Amino acid sequence: MHKEGKLAEAENLYRQVLAANPDHPYANNNYAILLRAQRRWDDAVACYRRAVRANPEDAHVLNNLTCVLSDMGQETQAAKVAMMAVALKPDYAEAWFNLGNILRNLGGADQARQAYRRAVRIRPDMAEAWSNLGDMHKSASELTQAMECYRTALRLQPGLPQPYVNLGEVLKEQGRATDAITLLQHALEQHPTLSLLHSNLLFALHYTPHVPPEVIFRAHRHWGERHATALTTASRKTFSNDRTPDRRLRIGYVSPDFCAHAVSCFLEPLLRGHDRSQVEIFCYPISRRSDAVTARFQAITGHWVPLTGLTDDEAAERIRADSIDILVDVAGHTCDCRPLIFARKPAPIQVSWLGYPDGTGMTAMDYRLTDAIADPPDVTDGWHVEKLVRLEDGFLCFRPAQETAPAGPLPARRNGHVTFGSFNNSAKVTPEVVALWSALLLRVPGARLILKSKPFADPATLARYQSLFTTNGVTPDRVDLLPQNPDQGDHLRAYDRLDIALDPFPYNGTTTSCEALWMGVPVVSLRGTHHVARVTASLLHRVGHDDLVADSPDAYLDIAAGLAGDLDRLETLRQTLRPRMKASPLCDAYGFAEQVEAAYRQMWKDWV
Template structure:
């Protein structure tokens, strides 16, 4: 709601709760957007959140007594667990990598516990998996038994602690290798997953103690993204924007906004005449944000709110932005890669946590690391320079336009090959009984043709 009267107390209250060490007290997802919290504290929160549940799952896990065939595989069976197999950000990110998977080496299974919206993305996802299991009505035990009955070698959780998650299935360990991937930007705590799929910028080796999972490194960015059609560029009037003036943009959800980040945005608006800040519409937050702008000496009319629309229409209008501004400590993820695919640079300030470093990972993978600010002052300086010097902004956009078609970030086929390389390493290490140390995927050549 961006009602910030007592916002400064949030970090203090969170640390007090962590110090009390009571299980299940603070949902880890909420901790991601609390300023000042470290990756170590995020792990502490996750460990406390799952501690009693993991302990409570042991009798059922013992009863189920899953045994695994660890023989040599010509084809791995990889299962993806989610309730977002429909028109959802996770599906939009992952679909092209799923479709590019080499079916001679990997058999894909979906384990879906979400509703079927009968939409185009659901249909496309159904075609991307060899088998689509609907476990919506199943208990955690029955769902885990379905995973085991399907002889899944590697089970990939796409939810973590996000809305509707069922980590109880993962706690029963129905597959010999379990992976935390894409849906939740942080550790799930001990006793759940063996690996987290990441990249060297997102989680440097020095951060290993902040994660219960071992690092499984993709060679560029951890995040997949396809090449959806951008469509016709609409007019500014069609998008509700003024005909002239610089367009700063942030389409992150309002819960990621903080008073300190909004301070920086208002400084940018004040220093850039006739500029506007283009935000995603939120019935609960809009009035509060307009009031916060006024308190900072910025006319509320300079906030322009964009309605929620479908993904293809959203990508179309996104091309009208001049510069995307990231949030902190919970930064842009899908919204960042969408912006880069639409040809819009993004300025970010990478922090200590995985949730704060995603935009930086994407910028490295698309060849624009100079847009990663070192601190808040640098963030403002980089954004102001691009807003005040049109030639520099045009040069950045031109480089992005060239790179997005050749850089690794939007090469779904190469991504799929590197991801499968990680899966094969996970499987081979499990077969040998090797310890869960960090692993690195080989980089597939850019522009690799789709296998099969």
């Protein structure tokens, strides 16, 4: 019955067997499989534990128990059970695979890698284990090995979607945005209903200058039509929220990044700045990542409600039960996003902000917070399903991830040459960016360039970028390609080596631009047509430096070369940028929160 999909009949038969013999090991195990599929976690665990007591040396039952404990987020207990399973049956590939998944969730990267390797040694055809082993290489910036693992997984199981998603990420991190887009388009043809894969494709479109904003918009609208519209239509319900116009509002923030992440540098100031007499804050984490920054978020929020482990339906119902007035998506189509929660419209007003440089493509999303520089009026409105709400003093407020002493002396004075640099992710450093930066180095004799990004730890990626600069006439001795420094303090102190920061295009820096300015390093930016290419222009305007924004590649070269030829100006900027920034709207948490709350209030009154 169970194998034939007749679940109700199967459940009835299992109950009959267990009524006669409550400790029957196989009936308990099989019934638990059915219960797990129904997400009846506690009942499934109880059945598995009875099966284990009846047959304590059955590694298969232990492995099944491992899976449901992991589903429940009880990773430490799951790890203990998984280790018992592999000890009983060392040649059990599936148990090693599950152990790898659990150790990975617990942060044991080296141990997880060893478990996945053990699984593929036992079963070389286990595509899922190859794919997850690729993830471990990717997280360690071993991109070449990651690509080999993903391609092995796809060769073994061409219909497996996850290797496509992550292989696309690797290609993007190598600065090969066009290749990533091509791969993800091919994968989407095979998996047209996989919204996560489709989201990755949308994100990748922003990294290349060859896809115009109107095409990117159509791609987002298509995502909404394919994955969200039917859910929104089916979920239409009346809201019982108290419609008093001026009452205290219940605001929910949904994010995977309540942790040490670039997003937290902008989300935390808003949450700290909120007037608790006007808004009641709910934080909804959609990722299990947790660290000291997570503890800070928990301390400043009124309600901490993790949605991890819940389906999109369950998560939407949980939010609806909290009677949220305005629900804010801080992820968009980025890593670990959950846009289909919003497709179910669990709150009467839904807003997109911060984490993603574009709209969502969903009619269920009512508004998007931005500003008039990042999204010029009458230009970018037509590229959004959402209504754009332009905040007068900018759509961001910055707080550095770590307090750091001001910038040191100007490097050019002691080095005898100017040092340009960019600490943006290499995914943003496309061949077009390399070409322009190479032209700058050729224009400024003796100048050097420092790039710092995690993927430069991969020898093949490093060699590719060295080759790109050489092709553009820049000798290797003028360019330093450094891997990311995991220590935030050391990362910020690395700006002491830079005289001038270069902003990539079309995908501008955000956190990196703020960090450079904070450390006294001016940022030269090329202003583009749409949000992703105008963020740094918005940031520079807030600190009174529109003069560092170019409207053409030639102007970009002129501004950067002009700065390189004026060391006195660079020294002045090094001493004044941080004080300017502190005094600007860009670092005024309470002022920023006030304008956001005013926008929320207007949205609420319009809805009422």
